[in-house]
Amino acid sequence: MREEIINTKNEAIAQITETKDVRELESLRISYLGRNGKITKLIKKIKDLNPDEKRGVGNLLNDAKRIVQDELGRKRRELAESSATKKEWFDLTIPGKKPEVGTLHALTKTLTEIIDIFTYLGYQVTDGPEIETDYYNFEALNIPKDHPARDTQQTFYIDTMGANLSFGELILRTQTSAMQGRVMEKIEPPFRVLVPGTNYRYEQVDASHGFQFSQVEGFIVDENIHLTDLFGTIEYFLKILFGQKAKIRFATTNFPFVEPGVDTYLGCTICGGKGCSFCKNTGWSEIMPAGMIHPNVLEMAGVDTKKWGGFAFAIGSSRVANLKYHIQDLRILTTPDLRILRQF
Numbered sequence: 001m002r003e004e005i006i007n008t009k010n011e012a013i014a015q016i017t018e019t020k021d022v023r024e025l026e027s028l029r030i031s032y033l034g035r036n037g038k039i040t041k042l043i044k045k046i047k048d049l050n051p052d053e054k055r056g057v058g059n060l061l062n063d064a065k066r067i068v069q070d071e072l073g074r075k076r077r078e079l080a081e082s083s084a085t086k087k088e089w090f091d092l093t094i095p096g097k098k099p100e101v102g103t104l105h106a107l108t109k110t111l112t113e114i115i116d117i118f119t120y121l122g123y124q125v126t127d128g129p130e131i132e133t134d135y136y137n138f139e140a141l142n143i144p145k146d147h148p149a150r151d152t153q154q155t156f157y158i159d160t161m162g163a164n165l166s167f168g169e170l171i172l173r174t175q176t177s178a179m180q181g182r183v184m185e186k187i188e189p190p191f192r193v194l195v196p197g198t199n200y201r202y203e204q205v206d207a208s209h210g211f212q213f214s215q216v217e218g219f220i221v222d223e224n225i226h227l228t229d230l231f232g233t234i235e236y237f238l239k240i241l242f243g244q245k246a247k248i249r250f251a252t253t254n255f256p257f258v259e260p261g262v263d264t265y266l267g268c269t270i271c272g273g274k275g276c277s278f279c280k281n282t283g284w285s286e287i288m289p290a291g292m293i294h295p296n297v298l299e300m301a302g303v304d305t306k307k308w309g310g311f312a313f314a315i316g317s318s319r320v321a322n323l324k325y326h327i328q329d330l331r332i333l334t335t336p337d338l339r340i341l342r343q344f
């Protein structure tokens, strides 16, 4: 039996060495070490031997089994290594994987366009705080504490408990116009300034209103500024943005920080003027309130109104994005849904 064991072991080693692939190696393992494998069968025979032989043959068989197992393991590693080397071969003809390319958000695109147009007209772009003081958001804009105009701007108040501030002093700004006072106090006229930013109002969310909206404030302080300059600027801007055929309408309105106040309407691009839910069936969309800066606002910021005057406007950039990309619902602008975002 000793001879049989040695022969079986040598035969196994020879076959394992010859093997070319993993599947062949596995069938060799089964044929020697499997339930009916040659070595397994030899092990089963041990019990028929006499006790003297048992130990010697047992040791020999155990050694044979271990050697075959080692050989199988060595060969398996060798085969794995050679197949790994094969994978390093580089096929230049295989088409590459296209990386996913993101797109700019409709609102970002709109903002960039607005900024480009006004930069061309000589406006400087600046930024301001979204957590604003009551002073800059209201009082500096000629809206004192008891003014009824405050009712039209449902305000979010910041909890100032524990801080050295009185309640109502800090708010989330309701209009980018809050930057007028901040800028006028800091720089000397003449200037043209553009302030893109986000505002917040406690509003019922619907197709054309949101509690958070994007606005671009613009204002100019210079000598000899007239209402016609404001009309010209608005018309130039809207016709570049919406094309020369864009329909524009001005109406008088009243805001405490302008005198006179102007409301700008754009012919609804979503329904083409026929009337839809977005334009509340009027065919027109209110897009850009404006006006000549009220002398009180200039004086509060220390601007000499005998010499300087100016106009201001606020572009509802979320609404512009809706009208430009024909999005009926303002809420779509804040959706994270990629199927929608990829369309722009």
Ligand SMILES: [Zn+2]
Pocket: 268, 269, 270, 271, 272, 273, 274, 275, 276, 277, 278, 279, 280, 281, 283, 284
């Ligand atoms: Zn419409």
